[in-house]
Structure formats: structure tokens, C-alpha cells
Amino acid sequence: MAKQTYSISDLAQELDVTTRTIRFYEEQGMLTPQRRGQERIYSPKDRVALKLxxxxxxxxxxxAECKTLIELYDPQTGNQKQLNIMLGMIAERRAQLEQQLLDIQQMQLELDTAEERCRTALADSASKKTAAE
Incomplete structure (x- = not known):
């Protein structure tokens, strides 16, 4: 049985990305297709890397984090190290998002306060103008 390979257009279509995107990841050293003249031939490992x-x-x-995960890809070991590293990255990303959510909620409170001050100042200004007339 012949080993499955993919063209750049096969991968682009399957994963709904542009060929330019795939070439970018190749330039970053994250994909390593073989060449047949000008044609790029991607392996199943490249396909998995692109999905990662x-x-x-x-x-x-x-x-950089994605590249680390790709370098740790080793189906022969069940990807234990890769999966453990990924769990750490997920926990770190979750913590970042939770902090961003708190920051957004604080900013919303500050916006509410600023909006209320503006509305109060406008109301005071309008009532003073009316009183002067």
C-alpha cells in the first residue's frame, strides 16, 4: 500500500486555509514537505502538524507554542509528553483568559462610572441653563 501524501491544494481545501497560509508555516519550519520539482508533497505528519x-x-x-507541540509529536509513545505539555498550555491560556475577563469587567465598571458622570454633568448643565433663562 502506498503511503498517503497530499498536495498543497489538497491540504488547503481539506483544512479550509489558503495555500499562502501553508507556505507561511513551511517558512517558519513547522511543515517540511518533500519536493518533486516545484511541487510540494506533504506527508501525513505534515497534515497532523498543520491540524495542530x-x-x-x-x-x-x-x-512558538504550536511549534513545541509539533516537535513533541510522537505517535509511537502515544504522545504522552506532547499531551502533558498541551495540558499545561491549556491551563495557562485559561488563566490568561480569566484574567482578561476580570480586566474587561473592571473596564466596564469604569465605563459605567464615566458614563454616569457625563450624564450627571450634562443634566446639571442643562438645569443651570434653564434656571438662568
Missing amino acids: ILRGKRLGLSL
């Missing part, structure tokens, strides 16, 4: 990159992006991981 896209999943990592959706989770808010950096390219």
Missing part, C-alpha cells in the same frame, strides 16, 4: 497549528491558533497559542 490550526487548533493551537484557535486556542490562542503562539506559533
Whole structure:
């Protein structure tokens, strides 16, 4: 049985990304297709790496973090180390998001306060103008 390979357009279509996106990740050293002349030939490992990159992006991981996960990909060991590292990254990302949520809630309170002050100042100004007339 021949080993499954993918063209750049196969991967782009399957994973709903542009070929330019795939070439970018290749330039970053995250994908390593073989070449047949000008044609890029991607392996199943490249396909998995691209899926990891896209999943990592959706989770808010950096390219460096995605690259670390790709380098740890080792199906022969059940990816134990990769999965443990990923759990750590998920926990860290969750903590960042929780802090951002608290920051947003604080900013909303500050906006509410500023808005109320503006409305009070406008109301005071309007009532003073009416009283002067």
C-alpha cells in the first residue's frame, strides 16, 4: 500500500486555509514537505502538524507554542509528553483568559462610572441653563 501524501491544494481545501497560509508555516519550519520539482508533497505528519497549528491558533497559542507541540509529536509513545505539555498550555491560556475577563469587567465598571458622570454633568448643565433663562 502506498503511503498517503497530499498536495498543497489538497491540504488547503481539506483544512479550509489558503495555500499562502501553508507556505507561511513551511517558512517558519513547522511543515517540511518533500519536493518533486516545484511541487510540494506533504506527508501525513505534515497534515497532523498543520491540524495542530490550526487548533493551537484557535486556542490562542503562539506559533512558538504550536511549534513545541509539533516537535513533541510522537505517535509511537502515544504522545504522552506532547499531551502533558498541551495540558499545561491549556491551563495557562485559561488563566490568561480569566484574567482578561476580570480586566474587561473592571473596564466596564469604569465605563459605567464615566458614563454616569457625563450624564450627571450634562443634566446639571442643562438645569443651570434653564434656571438662568
